Amino acid sequence: MDAAQFAKRAICQEDLFNFNPIITTGMQAACMLVISHIFHLILTPSGQPGPVANIIAGLVLGPSLLCKIKKLQEFFIQSSSIEYYRVxxxxxxxxxxxxxxxxxxxxxxxxxxxxxxxxxxxxxxxxxxxxxxxxxxxxxxxxxxxxxxxxxxxxxxxxxxxxxxxxxxxxxxxxxxxxxxxxxxxxxxxxxxxxxxxxxxxxxxxxxxxxxxxxxxxxxxxxxxxxxxxxxxxxxxxxxxxxxxxxxxxxxxxxxxxxxxxxxxxxxxxxxxxxxxxxxxxxxxxxxxxxxxxxxxxxxxxxxxxxxxxxxxxxxxxxxxxxxxxxxxxxxxxxxxxxxxxxxxxxxxxxxxxxxxxxxxxxxxxxxxxxxxxxxxxxxxxxxxxxxxxxxxxxxxxxxxxxxxxxxxxxxxxxxxREYYFAHKFVSIESHDTDRELRMLACVYCSRHTSATVGLISAMSGSQNVPFTPYLMHLVELPEKHRKTKLMYHQLQDGDQFSDEEEYGGNDVLEINDVVDAFTADTKIFINQRKVVASFAAMYEDVCSGAEDFRVSIIFVHLHKHQRIDEKLENGKEGIRTSNQKILSHAPCSVGILVDRGHTGFKKPGSELVQQVAILFFGGPDDREALACSKRIAMHRYIKLTLIRFLSSVSKEQLNKWSNDASNKDDEVLLAISDPKVDNEMDDASVNDFLNRYVKSGRATFAEKYVNNGEQTATILRELGEMYSLIIVGKGRRGHTPMLIGLTDWEECPELGIVGDLLASSELSISGSVLVIQQHRNHLNKNNVDEL
Structure with a gap:
């Protein structure tokens, strides 16, 4: 068909529906779209996905059913629309x-x-x-x-x-x-x-x-x-x-x-x-x-x-x-x-x-x-x-x-x-080998968090030969009142969008994109970006559902505090803290909270900026999860990792005395102390595996610290805070240990656990950033959300 014949087809006809084939084709497509979406809504509760619903909608609308009606057939089946449909x-x-x-x-x-x-x-x-x-x-x-x-x-x-x-x-x-x-x-x-x-x-x-x-x-x-x-x-x-x-x-x-x-x-x-x-x-x-x-x-x-x-x-x-x-x-x-x-x-x-x-x-x-x-x-x-x-x-x-x-x-x-069979099973890093692909979700509340987050993504990428899929989710607070812009298309600036949601986040979006683009160009690691606009009360739902959809093994969020120019930590929005606490309680996988000291702490590792990282191991599932994270970090060529294991030097007689004293006090908040000589097989196995795979190969170093009480532990933590740019530690669930006695005076951020709270406090005044890890808990309840 030449141009003249095609133009002739477009001349207005007497029939209302055929006065212009272009308009007719558009109306037919619009009807198809509406009916397809209706069937999609109807069939979604039964689990049928969109393509099946769309095909069924077309089948119902076609000559097999509705188009048997003469008027509908004349409208939907027209020879004048064939060429337009092809285009x-x-x-x-x-x-x-x-x-x-x-x-x-x-x-x-x-x-x-x-x-x-x-x-x-x-x-x-x-x-x-x-x-x-x-x-x-x-x-x-x-x-x-x-x-x-x-x-x-x-x-x-x-x-x-x-x-x-x-x-x-x-x-x-x-x-x-x-x-x-x-x-x-x-x-x-x-x-x-x-x-x-x-x-x-x-x-x-x-x-x-x-x-x-x-x-x-x-x-x-x-x-x-x-x-x-x-x-x-x-x-x-x-x-x-x-x-x-x-x-x-x-x-x-x-x-x-x-x-x-x-x-x-x-x-x-x-x-x-x-x-x-x-x-x-x-x-x-x-x-x-x-x-x-x-x-x-x-x-x-x-x-x-x-x-x-x-x-x-x-x-x-x-x-x-x-x-x-x-x-x-x-x-x-x-x-x-x-x-x-x-x-x-x-x-x-x-x-x-x-x-x-x-x-x-x-x-x-x-x-x-x-x-x-x-x-x-x-x-x-x-x-x-x-x-x-x-x-x-x-x-x-x-x-x-x-x-x-x-x-x-x-x-x-x-x-x-077979829902259970096809469910996501790798809900913690400890549960799968370092050769398996790691999927992680890093959340930022503002552009200030991006640099440290990108550095953490770089560290977790480990070796270039190991599969790695990072997601970056920008969490934007939804204000209670927002003025909608009602602009026509010609009134929008070039490149603008119609969605009001695009306005949320302000210049943070631009700054985050620039940092991510520079990181991708430098490392060739592609970061999948998402943006969530929600109130702080409901933000955790989007984060948790996103973690399930992406099937990640760990979520990283930022503490509500941020470092000022004078290197002191300052409280930020209380909504961020509330959101983090809910993510800890409801996350379908492990969670890490980053205490970012951006001016003096951890930065993206590189040939000109080799980072010193320490992993503190006291024992328990959270520390084992932190140790599993450090295995990925140990494979990064521009990071020097040190595993520091804390062991108790208290005698058995003294432990028994403390245990009896603690059990006789009804109002004592400390847990009864168990015999430290009873080895935790899982802790020992995790440490031994790390020593055999990473310390012996020269990828990491190892040190042991013997302490009697929390005061000695705090002294060592203060020293370590000046030696390392990043300190990784588990949140808690360490059982009964004398090494932390007396440290419960710090209750500033209980979502960080005893050691994490101390490292993030202004009392300790360290220069390194802190990463607190909580392993995924299958049966989490209100009583053990803040378990130490």
Whole structure:
């Protein structure tokens, strides 16, 4: 269709709904969006995620049900809107594939490429074999006598493919995108889909010499845009150093380049799916440009584009094609082969990779989600295959819809019935090995906290060879009264947003972003940023739910005190203290409270600033958790770590006397003292493991301090506070020990425990920062929240 014919289509018609196809298409898309969201709300309580609800909404709205009504059929099914739908869906898939690439966890993909590829190709190979066999049956039933090999290639691709947009959206809504099986499913689906797209592109390119030449040209355009995007991102970041985000004009330039390149690729008969994914995957992650693109795309794609896109998939479902016995046989056959092929191939791969069978079955159904590349093939194939009929198109759409609905229901059922099996189990650092990926959540209340937090993230990253995923959550107080800005789009400054929430945080957002960008550029460690706007009374709920969703092993927060210029600690907002106490009580994992002495204490370690860190070990689960944290820190090449174990030098007779005296006083708040010679096996095992793994290898040093009472302990702590830039200690739960007797006079910050409270007090007047660790408690109650 040329430009003149297309313009003629846009001329006003007499029919109210057809007076302009552009307006009609917009109204149809709006109706699809509203109905999709309604079904999403209806099905959410049953656990069904968005894509399944959207497809069902499209199915209900389509010719199978509501569009059987003549008026609705005339409105939704119009030949004048076909071209507009194609343009709309093209732009949608360009944007969400670009977003998928931009949001892909590249370090995880790199580490687990072998696992993901094995799972993906296991399903592809078996489904290809099953699909080739089913194509022969379809050829016989539909009585095709020409282009047989084309059908033998297309049908296996449709059966073998896994729709990564559906998988990613399902995983996000079911909150398994941070679970190992969910992350592996996402990675496998990406490998699966991109492999199918490349196989299809290879088939197109070998048709003739011209197609092959066009393929080389498309490859040149892809490489050119990847290189251009890298230079544009660097340039845009430099141009907007004093802005939170890059401008709308600069975002538009990136979008136009991506859409234009994708359009050129598809005009040559190739799929742009892989190209758009590659553009996002290779786009520079650090800096304002990537952050702005993610912000612009995430909300619109997840809330507008994907619901319409998935709804349109269901809309193409026509139940009348199921009325024929031959059609029904073909549909059941293709669904059975697709599902069976995924199960057989994935379970075989899982057996080879030693992945449990339950996870293998879940992965098989995750990889059986469809609805993206299949529709693209159905759209492009008729252009060069004359025998591709509307009937065959409808049958494949039915298979795609039913496959996705069945897989979605099975996945939800498995996750609900095996909830404990798929729950997050690594809720403390002590519970998993240092070679396993560490996921941590660091919270900041203001920009003043960012430098120390980034330094702590750097320290916890340990060795570059160990997987590490840090999250940074900016906690912003929600004021009781806030004036809403009511500005039209043209009244907003370039780069501004419509959301009032964006105004919260002020310049702190800019300063935090700048520190994080500089850290990422220096260390190549990508920090996932989030912002929470809530009252201090409810802020802990967002932190705890975020920790569960991210499946982190430890949360770090800042003490409500901050260091003044004269190096004294000053109390900050009482709401911060209340929030920290609630996080300690309700956290689903371990918690660390950082007492930041920014002027004299801990800073980001580097070649020019080697940090001296001490871990104090008195005994108990909190100290063991602190010791487990120090194992990660000990692997950092610019940190010198020292383990200092405190041991009691009190005689057995004196201990018995103190124990009897304490037990005879009803009003005594001190706990009865037990025999210090009774070894704690878990404490000894933890210390011995640290000595064997880190002290003997020269990564850390070790010292023992023998003390009789709390006064001697306080003297040693005062000395250590001037020697180390960071002191790590457990909060409490040490049982009965004479080493801390007399230190309960400090009750300034009971959330820090006895030793932490002393180190954070103005009485001790030390220069080092302090990190107090509380190990996750499975049965925490009000009586032991402040247990020492």
């Amino acid at each position: 709309l869906t093209f732009n949608f898939r360009v944007f969400f594939m670009f977003l998928i690439g931009l949001d892909t966890d590249v370090p995880y993909m790199r580490r687990n490429l072998r696992l993901a590829s094995t799972l993906a190709f296991g399903g592809i190979i078996v489904c290809t074999l099953f699909g080739a066999a089913s194509a022969i049956v379809i050829l016989h039933l539909l009585k095709f006598s020409y282009s047989k090999w084309t059908l033998v290639i297309v049908i296996p691709l449709i059966l073998a493919n896994s729709a990564s947009p559906v998988v990613i959206r399902m995983a996000a809504e079911l909150k398994i995108d941070t679970l190992e099986v969910g992350r592996l499913g996402i990675s496998s689906s990406l490998v699966n889909e991109m492999s199918c797209v490349l196989l299809y592109s290879a088939y197109v390119s070998v048709q003739n010499g011209k197609k092959f030449g066009n393929g080389i040209l498309c490859l040149f355009f892809m490489v050119a845009l990847v290189i251009l995007n890298r230079y544009l991102a660097i340039w845009f970041n430099k141009r907007n150093q004093n802005q939170k985000y890059v401008s709308n004009t600069e975002v538009l330039i990136v979008f136009v380049l991506v859409v234009a390149t994708a359009g050129i690729i598809e005009s040559y008969g190739y799929l742009s799916t892989f190209a758009c994914f590659l553009f996002g995957l290779l786009f520079p992650r650090e800096g304002k440009t990537a952050r702005t693109l993610l912000r612009k795309l995430t909300y619109s794609v997840h809330n507008f584009m994907l619901p319409i896109y998935f709804g349109f998939v269901g809309f193409q479902f026509d139940v009348k094609h199921l009325m024929s016995f031959e059609n029904a046989i073909m549909i059941v056959l293709m669904i059975s082969l697709s599902t069976g092929g995924k199960i057989v191939g994935t379970l075989a791969a899982c057996h080879y990779l030693n992945i449990p069978k339950d996870e293998g079955v879940l992965l098989a159904f995750i990889l059986n989600f469809k609805g993206h590349t299949e529709l693209l093939i159905l759209e492009i194939v008729p252009k060069f295959i004359a025998w591709w009929t509307r009937k065959l198109h409808s049958l494949v759409v039915i298979v795609v819809v039913l496959d996705t609905l069945i897989a979605g229901i099975v996945v939800v059922f498995m996750l609900r019935t």
